[in-house]
Amino acid sequence: MTKILDEPRYVCALGALQTVEAIYKAIPVVHAGPGCTAKVSIGGRSGYLGTQTVPCTNVGETEVVFGGEEKLHDVIENSLKVMDGDIFIVLSGCTTEIVGDDIDNVVGTFKDSEKPVLSVPTAGFKGTNIEGHEWVVDAIIDQYLSKRYFGEKIKGLVNIWGPVPSYDPHWVGNFRELENLIRELGLTPNCIFGEYRGIDNINLVPRAKYNLLVAPWVGLGNVKNLKEKFGTPYLHYPTLPIGAHETSLFLRTVGKEFNVDSNLVEELITRKEKEYYYYIERSCSFFFENRASSKMFSTVASADYALSLSRFFVNDMGLVPSKQYITEGVPEEHYDRIRQYFKEFNYEIEAEVVFSNDGYQIHQQIENDDYAGTPLILGSIYEKKLASKLNGTFLCVSTPYAERVVIHSSYVGYHGGLKLLEDLYTSVFQKFN
């Protein structure tokens, strides 16, 4: 069978460098060709670091012919001098792994350096950036956290995992809102990604009482690893909670699992739902008029958004799912479990799941399906023209995400659901002006 990647929706494992960049003052040191960093930096923004400040060996002909170990050694050594970082993570690319550089050996020579230096093999041909994300977190657990004792468990401390930095366009806001929800339950969140979250947060990871994974598949390996290494139990909640229905369910589930007083939980939910429905009530008159509204929808997105948005549109908004396309190259071992998630909607509604990264075929299927009127397409930038061709409503939710700029917003939680509706109905409005 032809192996064709048409209109890519993910990048190679080296894309995990964005996971490193998401940790404040963590410095990726890339051992790869000169263009790899710039290419896989799909978010492409400048933060504390940016594509152009990432140390890189820029592997050329000399290193391909004679090996690049010496160059790597120099670049790591000098990165430690030049870069103001707290933890250095070496990521290798295709060429250096094919020519057989012994990267572990080079990195091993820095084991006594003042700042930790870790390494993750992220050759492009070994997997996707989403898998690479998981490997980076595992490297932090195995090569750094397991090597020392960081202190006793802290009561109520919960590590939060799930969104893949930069790949999830709303990752910073989503982590922040997950933290807020945990805080509202009277627990203490800990997250290693986002707003100034860095080495101090990493050091807290083994001290947490619980790990909370909010994603359908990526990160499962990490929370299992943490359980094994530090005996921390984990809760796997597959859906990013968007809107009232899911967020309330999320709070109940987390509260029960992490021993929060159920009265407190119910009180919180009542208060939040009341607030949420104030805003829904004053806006819903235009949600369902038939020039613009849809009855059926498809997501063409990574599994986390496909699942979370489906649950929002079915369980909160009363829409009916057409096929849901999952596009980030999910490893097959997760297929069955993910399919099952799409069979658990209200009113025994189920959705058919298609795992595919082939935009051309996905578009053909969507064009052939009937959406009982205006289709609602929640996809990547590739679906924008398709939606307009079908007179549909479109919202860009998945990578590549060249549609709108996300600075601070999130779709998580009660507020996130309202934000999602704002974005969606803004794009409906704009169809008419």
Next chain:
Amino acid sequence: MKINLKNNEVAVRENRLGSITAYNGSIKDFAEKSGCAGCGDKKRCFSQSSMCNNMCAIGQLFSIYDAAIVQHGPSGCAAIAMGAFMNDLLVKAVGKKPKEHSAYTCTDMQESDTVFGAIENLKDVIVETYNRYKPKAIFVAASCVSGVIGEDMESVIDDLKDIVPVPIAPVHCEGFKTQIWASGFDAAFHAVLKYIVKPAQKKTNKVNVINFAGGTSWNSRADVTRLLAVMGVEPTFLLSTSTIEELEHLSEAVATVSTCGTLSSYLGNGLEQEFGVPFIRSLQPHGIKGYEDWALKLAKELGKEEEVKAYLAEERRIYLPQIEEFTKKLKGKRAMIAMGPSYSQNYARILQEFGMVVEHVTSWHMDDLYDDGTVPHALQYQMDNAENDYTFSVNDLQNYEFVNILKKLNPDVFITRHPAGMIVWSMKLGIPAYNVRDEYTSFGYVGTLRFAKALYYTVTNKSFTDNLAKHVKLPYNEWWYHQPADAFFVD
């Protein structure tokens, strides 16, 4: 001659044009040592991520309206396909309908492919790409992986010639082969010249304008068209938004011009050498001197000097007093520039025209001699005319090096062009910066006026820069700022 279309691939710039990526000195020192050749190249024992030739090659070819790209490599190499639709604005501006699909596919090489090769899958992907999108040509881009495992890219042409009825053009842009991403322009243009351009049947009234994908910000392409109309000719903008059919006929144009010396060397000289299309050698059309030199040299080639002089005189009458009004205010302001080799030298000249003090120029690389054996014009101009012996450095996007220089110089303004995010590093230091993202920013008198105003406003209201600098820190240790910028150069 450095151009030989019989070869499958073109040599990289280090070997072909004597280009360098490391130098630290001054413009006079550079001139005295007679440029790159005398200064020699250096390596670095610390470096930051740069860009690769594959990005540049595909960036060019991808913008052809009706061609397809097949990337032979792992998924990451094809990541720029995600920027597919950023060209739509330009496509609409030239009256074409944006494509429904990007027609940019990838062979998604896996671990086993690196062991056994993947030519068979490559062939399948080419055929599938053709069947899906019916492009007028297919460019097959090499990657580091295909290069290291030694894939025979040329073999697919013969094998598929009865199945795929359009040209299949291998593009040798393996990232590891060069530190100079501009080598990718040459690889792309080699493929265009070798596989697409046909011998001339007739002469047309077209002028080939080699440019990037700019010109949408202020509808600058219309300014080019207006100027050329004075000479009775029309532009064919290359390669962005062009069609394969237009490219087939490049040989029939009356001349070739360009907005960028770095970009155009191979295609401009190749068209002249192989197809007899005169390549206009001039300053690039940025700022007053550049625009006039560019317009008049083209006019001379076409025998339209009087017409163009009259046109320029009228434009001068309108714009020069307005430009003067702003340059008065900019006079004496100290600036640092960091851009590609051609743009950096052209912008140094513009700032000199404004009466500003160029304190430092950084070029992302430097070519010794272009494909016709000439020294880059804008560089020659600086070597001959720069009033002050400003410090000059060459580095391939080495952020730590130019930030080191920037911090020590503390100029009034920092000007850069790409990557787009480059200016933030200056603003974080509290130095206002301007990003010349659209290549036509200073095109002609009208562009020069626009740029002068923009610069003036940039140095006038520094609020954002002040605010940002107060709240953020650059990712470098203080130690680094006390080292010489070339501390990590090695022979």
